[in-house]
Amino acid sequence: MTAVPARNRRADARRSRAAILDAAARVLNAEPDASLETIAAAAGVTRQTVHAHFPSREKLLLAVVGRLTEETIAAMDAADLDAGPAKDALIRLLDAGEQVARRYPGLLQKISTLLLSPQEDHDLHTSVGDRIERVIRRGRRTGEFDDRLPIGWLVAAVVKLAHAAGEESATARMTSEEARDALHTSVLRMLGAAADAGRSPGPR
Template sequence: MADSHDTTTPARRRRADARRSIDAILNAARVVLGERPDAGMEDIAATAGVTRQTVYAHFASRDALVAALVESASAEYAALLDDAGLDTAPPAEALAQFLAAGWRFLDRYPLVQNAAAAGIPRPHSDPHDFAPVRLERLIQRGQHTGDFDPSLPADWLAAAAFGLQHTAAAQIAAGHLTAQEAEALCLESTLRLCGGKPRH
């Protein structure tokens, strides 16, 4: 009797090869569309080191590929927030970690900064839905511990903090600030906004 392992190994290998192709295509789409939002499938295929036929074998259309990229980006941002210690670190440190996760996300997915203009679809788990809730909960915790000023609503402060980070990102894109300058200003401004102690 043939070993069943002999019959499953090729299938596993095909699945692993397919997964590698999909990961390469998504990574190429992240890079290419981040630089040129109107880039086509051929450009993405060339960057991924595969043929257009291979791309279409995994993604039926450019829209399908972009949708998959957006879902992947959303999941990655959620994982960054999960790893940031938002519920356990001291509030000011947790706030810095929250913003740092946002900067890492924007650095890897610059396309999302102009999502509306580029016609990027909303993911099923949209960061605009889950990230403000995480930040609001963090600010509330800081208000309860006395690290942040409780005189303003936490949901307002969370919305304003996102506005500050978007403004800082726009300043980087326009060449008015370096990434390091913008990130430092954004953190100090957000701490002051929340009534926390400035870091300098």
């Protein structure tokens, strides 16, 4: 007779956790230094409930990173990465990631202050890296990309370049269009592909 109540408690816990992560992403994007009390209020739970799911602020931020990664992966998968030339698919992948990042500028700046070990950073980007690798390997098979550099290096470099483009845009050192164009050009040149793939013509 205790199975149903136990399932209900687990379902309630999942809903609370999802509500906290949704609220944290929303609140911290608008106010990066918002208190846990503010996040709890936005989620409709108590501060103690937040602590029950996330014992520290860092744990909460890491979980929010995971939520944003899931959103990014969904956007990338919706870009149909197996269709058309690999160069165009890679541009769609980069743009999908950029569109998600653009919705959370304040939150991403806050996340950038997290001190992650190289392994933690790698683990957070595994799903994104898998998709980048898939497109690069397809481009090599079709002859669109060369094979001068190791795949692992290229995947890591693409991720770092995407972060750099986001930071340049967020700090207004470059416009979003300039940062996007620089990212596309840098990645395609690194892969030995034509740098104008997927780019719209600029002003004449």
